Amino acid sequence: MAKLMVLSVLVVAVAVLIGERFIALRNTLLVFRELAQNHLPNCEFIKGIEFGAEDITVLDDDLAFISTGIKYPGMPRFTDEPGKIYMLNLPSGAGLKELHIKGDFDTASFGPHGISLYTDEDGSRYLFVVNHPHENSQVEIFQYVEEESTLVHKKTIKHELLHNVNDIVAVGVEHFYATNDHYFTHGPLKLLEALFSLSWCDVVYYSPEAVRVLAGGFYGANGINISPDKKHLYVSDLMSHKIVVLNIQKGNTLSRVKEVDVGSLCDNIEVESKTGDLWMGCHPNGAKILQFDPNASAGSEVIRIQNILSEEPVVTQVYADNGSVLIGSSVATPYKGKLLIGSVFQKALICDLD
């Protein structure tokens, strides 16, 4: 009898704990947040983008790279076509062009995710792309050959520390910082990680000489980028609704400087070269975006942070939509009075900034 009592109490306790955890997770995912429309003038869709513009990076010569056709582990496929890298003219938003890939590379399984551009001292440009072929995580390095509009595949980087790579920022010809957006790689364990708020995600530094975890304690490390003077890294701690500022110190160690609350689940971070401002494409409702279903109408939100290193950073919502226009914004970048907004698996929008 006594044993049965203890067992019943245990079962009830576990049920209560799991129930409490699910409610906490719903709060983390901002399920109850009300989103008011905050549209920008003269928005137009980028013609030809139908399967996402998960990440975008701008070149200062009126061009943007766009990664499309993500194949994120666990996410449904919206097209059987391989992922692609496009180039777009800015600020017009016209002239979308696929960059052809040359070299020894399996284009059929290409599933591009976060991207980053590195310009070498000799002017050569390298595009780093997080790739998820066959549900894996690896980083591809391509050389961008402007005259031929091609990407020449140079190298595939795989490493046990690069297990759930979401985004990267390149700092050398074969050197980058990367975020892992989960600690576990298996679906059910990923759910437990989210459910129990395990802040076990990290930032990894890769160079051919050494691969190291440089910062940990993230509850879903997502977008990563670097300040114009290359002294600070910015990391979106997605599930904590924060942007974390890390100082790059001598000997390439990272120290946490501060966190800035954004009140949204922010994805990629773009840094405006002139001002140093941060621009993020964010998910205002995490439960909706995680359904990866156009009918769930996950909304979109663009947030800017000015003066992030000062005592009083200014956080502004620049754009918000309830999913009737743009579903699942993941990146936003300003360019000469325009704002280009990409999404995880749907469209891309170009608007006027007031």
Ligand SMILES: *[C@@H]1O[C@H](CO)[C@@H](O)[C@H](O)[C@H]1NC(C)=O
């Ligand atoms: C979004 O808001 C508009 C009003 O601005 C409304 O007509 C529409 O039904 C809403 N859509 C969704 C998906 O909530």
